[in-house]
Amino acid sequence: MERFTLKDLGRYEEGVLESIDLPEHDARRFMELGFLPGSVVSAAGRSPFGDPRVYRVDGSEVALRRETAARLVLRRPGSAGRKDP
Amino acid sequence: MSQRHGATETASPSAIRPGDPSRLRTVAVVGPPNTGKSTLFNRLTGLRQRVANYPGVTVEKRIGRARLPGKIDVHLIDLPGIYSLEPRSEDERVARDVLTGRMPGVSGPDAVILILDSTNLGRHLGFAAPILSLGIPTLVVLNMADSLRSGGGSLDLDTVAQQIGAPVVLVSARTGEGTEAIREFLVGALAVPAPLELPVIQDVRRCREWSAQIGEAAEYRAPAPPLWTRRLDAVLLHPVAGLLIFAAVVVAVFQTVFSFAIPLMDATDAMVSTSGEWVRALLPDSWFRSLLIEGVWGGVGSVVIFLPQILLLFLFIGVLEDSGYMARAALIADRTMARVGLQGKSFIPLLSAYACAVPAILATRTIESKRDRIATIMIAPLMTCSARLPVYTLVIAAFIPERPVLGGFLGTRAATMLGLYALGFLAAILTAWALKSSVLRGAGAPFSLEIPPYRVPSLQSLALRLLDRATTFLRRAGTIILCTAIVLWFLASLPLRNGEAPPISESVIGTVGRTIEPVIEPLGFDWKIGIGLITSLAAREVIVGTLGTIYGMEADEGSRDLQGALRGDLDLGGAVALLIFFAFAMQCMSTVAVVRRETAGWRWPVAQFAYMTLLAYVSAYLANRIIGP
Numbered sequence: 001m002e003r004f005t006l007k008d009l010g011r012y013e014e015g016v017l018e019s020i021d022l023p024e025h026d027a028r029r030f031m032e033l034g035f036l037p038g039s040v041v042s043a044a045g046r047s048p049f050g051d052p053r054v055y056r057v058d059g060s061e062v063a064l065r066r067e068t069a070a071r072l073v074l075r076r077p078g079s080a081g082r083k084d085p
Numbered sequence: 086m087s088q089r090h091g092a093t094e095t096a097s098p099s100a101i102r103p104g105d106p107s108r109l110r111t112v113a114v115v116g117p118p119n120t121g122k123s124t125l126f127n128r129l130t131g132l133r134q135r136v137a138n139y140p141g142v143t144v145e146k147r148i149g150r151a152r153l154p155g156k157i158d159v160h161l162i163d164l165p166g167i168y169s170l171e172p173r174s175e176d177e178r179v180a181r182d183v184l185t186g187r188m189p190g191v192s193g194p195d196a197v198i199l200i201l202d203s204t205n206l207g208r209h210l211g212f213a214a215p216i217l218s219l220g221i222p223t224l225v226v227l228n229m230a231d232s233l234r235s236g237g238g239s240l241d242l243d244t245v246a247q248q249i250g251a252p253v254v255l256v257s258a259r260t261g262e263g264t265e266a267i268r269e270f271l272v273g274a275l276a277v278p279a280p281l282e283l284p285v286i287q288d289v290r291r292c293r294e295w296s297a298q299i300g301e302a303a304e305y306r307a308p309a310p311p312l313w314t315r316r317l318d319a320v321l322l323h324p325v326a327g328l329l330i331f332a333a334v335v336v337a338v339f340q341t342v343f344s345f346a347i348p349l350m351d352a353t354d355a356m357v358s359t360s361g362e363w364v365r366a367l368l369p370d371s372w373f374r375s376l377l378i379e380g381v382w383g384g385v386g387s388v389v390i391f392l393p394q395i396l397l398l399f400l401f402i403g404v405l406e407d408s409g410y411m412a413r414a415a416l417i418a419d420r421t422m423a424r425v426g427l428q429g430k431s432f433i434p435l436l437s438a439y440a441c442a443v444p445a446i447l448a449t450r451t452i453e454s455k456r457d458r459i460a461t462i463m464i465a466p467l468m469t470c471s472a473r474l475p476v477y478t479l480v481i482a483a484f485i486p487e488r489p490v491l492g493g494f495l496g497t498r499a500a501t502m503l504g505l506y507a508l509g510f511l512a513a514i515l516t517a518w519a520l521k522s523s524v525l526r527g528a529g530a531p532f533s534l535e536i537p538p539y540r541v542p543s544l545q546s547l548a549l550r551l552l553d554r555a556t557t558f559l560r561r562a563g564t565i566i567l568c569t570a571i572v573l574w575f576l577a578s579l580p581l582r583n584g585e586a587p588p589i590s591e592s593v594i595g596t597v598g599r600t601i602e603p604v605i606e607p608l609g610f611d612w613k614i615g616i617g618l619i620t621s622l623a624a625r626e627v628i629v630g631t632l633g634t635i636y637g638m639e640a641d642e643g644s645r646d647l648q649g650a651l652r653g654d655l656d657l658g659g660a661v662a663l664l665i666f667f668a669f670a671m672q673c674m675s676t677v678a679v680v681r682r683e684t685a686g687w688r689w690p691v692a693q694f695a696y697m698t699l700l701a702y703v704s705a706y707l708a709n710r711i712i713g714p
């Protein structure tokens with residue numbers, strides 16, 4: 001299944017969050033902001049300089065830097081979630 | 086909702102007795118950031134906590150009294166926003182500690198008002214689980230009912246209440262709709278023990294699943310997405326248009342604060358002069374009249390005339406903060422901040438430092454990384470605070486001739502002012518870079534910032550901001566500046582010679598001034614400016630009052646042409662040096678005190694004071710040498 005990160009999400013595209021590749025402590029804050037595995041994330045605006053970008057997730061808008069967005073792994077919407085062995 | 090827990094149950098032994106202050110109960114107002122906690126707190130207590138449309142406005146606990154039906158008083162505590170009981174920054178720690186009874190000096194709350202945003206209920210109900218599981222009687226307040234309704238959203242309140250096992254109300258803290266129910270709830274809640282037994286859920290994912298279930302059961306329909314916010318952002322964050330608008334707004338602000346304020350200031354000036362004349366005509370010629378006219382009117386009057394200008398600046402800051410542009414500004418600035426090793430979250434305190442460095446330094450509590458926080462504290466006083474405005478305006482008006490630049494869009498004076506603001510910002514950024522690449526090196530926490538929808542600033546909130554600012558400004562004029570003026574007047578009239586006041590240069594103040602003159606002479610300043618520099622250690626604008634008093638006494642019958650007198654004492658080099666000195670020097674004891682408190686020690690404030698004074702001295706010296714007379 002195709003995996004990519006939030007950094008590569010095109011404008012107005014959507015993805016489904018698979019995992020957060022950050023230390024537990026930091027990942028927790030992103031989950032509190034709505035970035036929970038399984039939630040749909042879409043790319044909204046961006047700073048005039050291109051970075052950070054604003055993402056829409058779980059009803060709110062959150063700005064993240066490119067380097068952080070690269071730690072959030074997505075799959076295409078509609079594709080199946082992680083298969084249990 | 087609240088009727089279920091109404092006053093009928095007050096018969097229980099722990100019922101509060103009206104009028105017994107030793108038994109005042111405390112009620113904590115908690116919830117995620119930017120949900121309207123402070124707005125509600127203000128409504129219930131009549132106080133004026135700062136409210137603005139970005140997350141992280143409140144960074145400190147604030148206690149106020151609220152009157153409930155039946156003449157019962159409670160202590161209400163407004164708290165910083167939290168997402169969970171696991172704090173990541175100082176402000177969140179304050180909220181967690183108060184809530185869990187760990188805060189020294191504050192007893193654990195007897196009840197909790199949990200404020201959530203009804204326009205995003207799915208996500209926000211998830212924040213309720215950890216708070217409810219504390220077992221404190223809790224009222225869940227779903228705020229922003231007005232936005233929910235206007236966006237066509239709806240929900241079944243009774244179902245939500247049943248599912249979470251706590252009373253729920255739907256209110257609009259901004260319009261006041263539904264807030265009576267909150268008071269009634271409090272009367273009942275304080276009398277009964279906690280009604281619910283929830284398993285302790287701290288796992289974010291399980292909280293969210295739980296809230297999704299409730300949302301579904303209550304047939305929650307979210308309001309339509311904020312279209313206006315999206316349209317505005319498409320323009321305001323546009324790579325070209327966004328930056329152009331940003332620049333145009335900055336230019337307009339400076340031009341307005343400088344030229345638009347002038348007629349208002351002239352009017353205030355005329356009022357001050359006329360009232361001075363009345364006093365002169367009313368009293369017989371005596372030392373007391375001279376103290377009043379030269380000391381008080383000359384000193385306090387010269388500062389008071391800057392009130393309209395300060396208020397205009399605060400009007401702009403108010404619109405910026407209330408509309409939601411602040412978060413966008415942080416977004417735009419993040420790239421610049423990244424270059425010097427900081428992040429966009431540091432930019433919000435820096436922006437509030439344009440008003441005053443003290444609240445800005447408190448606002449750094451939202452910065453998660455300790456080092457980034459210290460770096461931001463260290464640079465905040467370099468941002469141009471509003472106390473520098475009178476000094477800049479006075480010197481610029483005296484020395485810079487007004488000519489149009491930028492095709493008449495901007496005048497030379499406003500441009501000079503803009504240049505000084507830019508200078509302060511540049512110094513701040515370079516200092517941050519130096520700190521972050523040496524003593525404070527280290528990566529901060531990953532940057533994340535919730536971007537709120539735009540909101541129309543309410544006129545009432547803007548008016549209250551201006552009123553508060555005017556009060557603060559006038560209070561300062563009536564205390565620090567008045568006292569300095571009186572003390573100065575006496576020092577400038579002593580020692581008496583044959584019962585007469587000596588020439589001012591031979592008075593106590595003249596002697597002190599001439600003793601320090603050699604130190605400041607290389608900057609192009611004479612002893613009078615020197616006295617001003619000393620008194621402005623209390624607060625920057627005091628120098629204006631001080632010069633008002635000194636020149637007023639010198640000119641004998643207290644002519645208040647401060648600009649003319651200043652031109653007689655400074656050449657252009659000295660004037661520019663004075664501007665630059667004020668841009669960099671840390672002449673503000675309240676800032677030193679708050680830095681000491683927030684960094685828990687003298688190390689940082691002392692280093693900061695020494696650094697800024699040195700920077701100010703050297704730059705002023707260079708400016709004076711290069712420009713010359």
Ligand SMILES: Nc1nc2c(ncn2[C@@H]2O[C@H](COP(=O)(O)OP(=O)(O)OP(=O)(O)O)[C@@H](O)[C@H]2O)c(=O)[nH]1
Nearest residue numbers: 119120121122123124138141142143166257258259
């Ligand atoms: N439309 C609407 N806006 C509201 C309402 N209550 C508050 N606001 C706005 O929401 C924003 C945040 O309000 P605050 O009271 O500062 O929120 P807070 O929860 O104290 O925020 P922090 O201190 O940052 O955690 C402000 O712009 C308010 O004007 C409401 O009932 N309806």
Ligand SMILES: [Mg+2]
Nearest residue numbers: 122123142143
């Ligand atoms: Mg608040």
